[in-house]
Amino acid sequence: MDFSNRRCGECSNKGFTLVKIHGIWDRPWRDFPSVYLTEDFHVWRCNHCQAEASEAGSGAEADIAIERSLRNQTSQFLEVIKGRTGLSYEEIAKRIGISAPYLSNLRTEKKTPSFSIWNMLKMSAKHPEILKEVLDPNYDIEAANILLRRA
Amino acid sequence: MPKFSLEEVKKLVQGALSGDRGKVWFSGKSRSIDYVIYVFHCSEAEAEKTILQGLLSLTEYDFSQTIILSPPPDLVLADEYGLENFMGHNWYIKLLIEEDGSDRFLTSISFHPVERLLMLPDQRRLEVTLEKSKQPPKKNTTPRK
Numbered sequence: 001m002d003f004s005n006r007r008c009g010e011c012s013n014k015g016f017t018l019v020k021i022h023g024i025w026d027r028p029w030r031d032f033p034s035v036y037l038t039e040d041f042h043v044w045r046c047n048h049c050q051a052e053a054s055e056a057g058s059g060a061e062a063d064i065a066i067e068r069s070l071r072n073q074t075s076q077f078l079e080v081i082k083g084r085t086g087l088s089y090e091e092i093a094k095r096i097g098i099s100a101p102y103l104s105n106l107r108t109e110k111k112t113p114s115f116s117i118w119n120m121l122k123m124s125a126k127h128p129e130i131l132k133e134v135l136d137p138n139y140d141i142e143a144a145n146i147l148l149r150r151a
Numbered sequence: 152m153p154k155f156s157l158e159e160v161k162k163l164v165q166g167a168l169s170g171d172r173g174k175v176w177f178s179g180k181s182r183s184i185d186y187v188i189y190v191f192h193c194s195e196a197e198a199e200k201t202i203l204q205g206l207l208s209l210t211e212y213d214f215s216q217t218i219i220l221s222p223p224p225d226l227v228l229a230d231e232y233g234l235e236n237f238m239g240h241n242w243y244i245k246l247l248i249e250e251d252g253s254d255r256f257l258t259s260i261s262f263h264p265v266e267r268l269l270m271l272p273d274q275r276r277l278e279v280t281l282e283k284s285k286q287p288p289k290k291n292t293t294p295r296k
Contacts, residue, residue: 001173007249009179009260012220012227027180028188028287029195056167056175056203059184059195066195 003044003055010051016044027052029066031115038072041065070118071109077121078107084128095135096120153230154217155248157209163248163257164206173251175203176258181287186263189287190240202262205237209244212273220247220260229260233269233277240264241277 007014021041026034041062044053054062081092093103098117105111113121124131133139141147166174177184177199187198213232221227227247234242245261264281271277 003173003176005251006176007178007227007258009182009245009258027185030188031192051178052180053176053178054180054184055172056177056199057170057172059197059199062195 001055003053006044006053008046008049008051008053011046011049013046013048015047016053017047018042019045025066029063032070032118033115035066036069036073037065038069039065067112070112071106074106074113074118074121075109077118077125078103080125081121081128081131084125085132087132092131095131095137096124153211153214154228155230155246157211157214159248159255160209160246160257161207163255164203167257168203173254174256176249176256177202178258179260183259183262186287190264190281190285191238201238202259205234205242205262206244206246206257206259208237209234212275213244213271215269215271218245233265233271233275235275235277240280241269243269 004016004018005014006016008016019042021037021043022039023037024034025037025041029035044055045051046053078089078092081087082089085092087095089103089107090100093100096103096117098106102111106113106117124135134144142150163174183202184195184198187193187201188195191197191201193201209232213234215231215233217228217230219226220229229245229247232244232246234244241264243261243263243265244259247258247260248255249258250256264286265277265279266281266283266286267279269277
């Protein structure tokens with residue numbers, strides 16, 4: 001359907017263009033403040049003020065693209081983490097604070113993580129030493145000098 | 152009296168809920184869909200459904216006033232409503248009905264928790280239910296040069 005002549009609620013002008021979104025999509029979704037789309041998705045964008053608009057029913061399609069992106073990213077983060085740390089998936093699960101079966105579902109893209117889990121895995125993929133050292137349950141937090149006060 | 156018949160608004164919403172995608176247009180998503188997602192941490196489809204259900208629950212007593220969106224010669228009017236105690240919040244709603252050829256559709260401009268006290272004609276006071284600190288940051292939509 002062609003919505004190019006619809007009105008923008010932000011600037012009241014008419015005129016939209018269907019644009020492809022890939023990469024950072026700066027709007028909230030569930031507990032994510034913004035999402036990174038690795039699947040192409042198209043949105044209607046105002047020709048005047050760049051605000052986005054959508055028709056009823058497009059939300060479900062947006063959700064599919066977002067969930068596919070997040071699940072694929074999460075699965076890849078886990079693969080990178082395993083490769084870079086040498087830890088087993090069970091140990092990774094333990095250090096992140098999730099169950100092994102849940103991690104398996106994340107690895108096989110059956111579940112979508114929360115923002116905090118996704119963010120933790122993203123950070124660990126980028127800095128595997130954090131997962132290997134800091135998130136080791138035996139990590140000496142006093143020796144690490146990250147407490148403001150000693151008991 | 153609202154400019155746009157509430158009966159027709161609801162008919163269009165029902166059309167959208169039945170799968171006719173052209174019947175409701177969420178324009179300016181930052182003041183509707185995104186806001187609902189921010190408040191409830193929900194998905195986009197869930198936010199759409201919340202808004203459509205909210206619109207269906209409006210009554211004539213929720214009507215606040217008709218405002219001018221665009222002055223003449225391209226006069227565009229919209230109706231404002233205040234929806235009390237829907238899903239734990241008081242809501243500000245702004246909408247209009249437009250034409251696309253021979254079809255009519257609902258443009259939903261705003262659907263978000265009231266950001267300041269809203270007085271309705273029947274003297275009801277819709278207080279702010281969402282603390283300012285929990286309101287989403289306002290986005291800067293700039294005109295293309």
